[in-house]
Amino acid sequence: MTSKLMVSEKLWFVCLLILVFILTTPSLPASLAGGQPTTIFAQDMSSQNYRLDGGNFNMTSGNKSSTNFKLSDVVGQTAAGIFASKGYIIQAGFLNGAAGETFSFSVIPAIADFQELTPNSPVERTLRITISNGNATGYSVRASENEPLSTLAGAQITDTVCNSGASPCTINQATKWGQNTAYGFGYHMTGRTVPRDFTKGDNLFRPFAATTRNESPAIIMQSEAKKVVDQATMTLHLNIGPNQAVGQYRNVISFSALVGV
Numbered sequence: 001m002t003s004k005l006m007v008s009e010k011l012w013f014v015c016l017l018i019l020v021f022i023l024t025t026p027s028l029p030a031s032l033a034g035g036q037p038t039t040i041f042a043q044d045m046s047s048q049n050y051r052l053d054g055g056n057f058n059m060t061s062g063n064k065s066s067t068n069f070k071l072s073d074v075v076g077q078t079a080a081g082i083f084a085s086k087g088y089i090i091q092a093g094f095l096n097g098a099a100g101e102t103f104s105f106s107v108i109p110a111i112a113d114f115q116e117l118t119p120n121s122p123v124e125r126t127l128r129i130t131i132s133n134g135n136a137t138g139y140s141v142r143a144s145e146n147e148p149l150s151t152l153a154g155a156q157i158t159d160t161v162c163n164s165g166a167s168p169c170t171i172n173q174a175t176k177w178g179q180n181t182a183y184g185f186g187y188h189m190t191g192r193t194v195p196r197d198f199t200k201g202d203n204l205f206r207p208f209a210a211t212t213r214n215e216s217p218a219i220i221m222q223s224e225a226k227k228v229v230d231q232a233t234m235t236l237h238l239n240i241g242p243n244q245a246v247g248q249y250r251n252v253i254s255f256s257a258l259v260g261v
Contacts, residue, residue: 102132102134103132103133103134103136103259104130104131104132105130105131105132105141105255105257106129106130106131107127107128107129107255108127108128108130109127112125112127112236113125114238117238117240119240119241119242119244120180120181120239120241120242121180121239122180122237122238122239123237123238123239124235124236124237124238125235125236126233126234126235126236127233127234127236128231128232128233129141129191129220129221129231129232129233129234129255130229130230130231131221131229131230131231131257132228132229132230133223133225133226133227133228133259133260134226134227134259135226135227136226136259136260137224137225137226137260138222138223138224138225138226138259138260139221139222139223139257139258139259139260140219140221140222140223140257140258141219141220141221141222141232141255141256141257141258142217142218142219142220142255142256142258143187143208143209143217143218143220143234143253143254143255143256144208144209144210144211144215144216144217144218144253144254145159145208145209145210145211145251145252145253145254146210146211146212146251146252146253146254147210147211147212147251148185148210148251149185149238149249149250149251150249150250150251151245151247151248151249152247152248153245153247155244155245155247155249156249157183157184157185157238157240157244157249158183158184158185159184159185159186159207159208159210160177160182160183160184160185160186160205160207160237160239161182161184161207162174162175162176162177162182162186162205163175163176163177163178163179163182164182169186169204169205169206169207170206170207171206171207171208171209171215171218172197172206172218173197173206174188174195174197174198174204174205174206175204175205176201176202176203176204176205177203177204177205177237178202178203180239181241182239183239183240183241183244184207184238184239185207185208185236185237185238186205186206186207186208186236186237187205187206187208187234187235187236187237188203188204188205188206188234188235188237189220189221189232189233189234189235190232190233190235191221191230191231191232191233192230192232193221193222193223193230193232194220194221194232195219195220195222205237206218208253217254217256220232220234
């Protein structure tokens with residue numbers, strides 16, 4: 001079957017794989033598998049009689065023993081706190097604001113499958129993003145793609161510029177995308193803590209930042225509050241033109257959540 005015949009039948013199979021990871025400190029990632037939330041602890045110490053959850057990493061800790069003794073210890077800075085005087089403020093040690101609280105982050109579903117596509121007929125899929133930051137002050141969620149939707153042969157579906165014109169959308173600025181003859185791949189956000197450029201009208205979209213273009217992930221949710229459970233909906237929007245090459249297209253979208261910002 002030739003490519004021309006497949007185009008006339010309008011058969012397109014596109015699969016978007018979502019890769020999710022969690023970051024509670026700049027060096028502490030954790031993964032989310034199967035679309036289910038993952039619990040993450042800086043430290044978790046327990047026995048039959050107690051359980052201690054710590055919000056930071058100490059210099060060293062553990063159990064030491066010999067024939068004559070057994071020692072369980074935690075070594076860290078003892079003079080932690082805030083010290084102030086006229087002309088200066090010193091914040092010493094780790095601020096253990098998240099101790100005893102649970103931070104969670106999820107993106108559901110884990111895979112967005114666009115199935116069959118028809119030129120000039122946009123298709124949308126939705127993802128539900130949920131974050132709970134415990135006692136930490138604030139959070140931010142960022143998103144990016146590894147590359148535009150692509151086939152193994154190298155064909156690509158371009159990232160959207162929305163309706164283009166004088167004000168095309170960018171990775172940090174959503175603009176209107178409502179024309180069926182405007183092609184590409186992009187997203188819209190709804191929710192209490194999404195960026196304001198998504199809330200100024202209908203059909204406002206952005207393209208994803210791409211690591212292949214050395215672009216930094218864009219903020220899609222942000223708050224300065226403590227002890228919140230926030231949800232947002234990401235609407236993925238895909239539209240192809242009549243000359244799009246036949247193939248199975250896919251890419252990976254990465255989400256990162258940073259608390260205490």
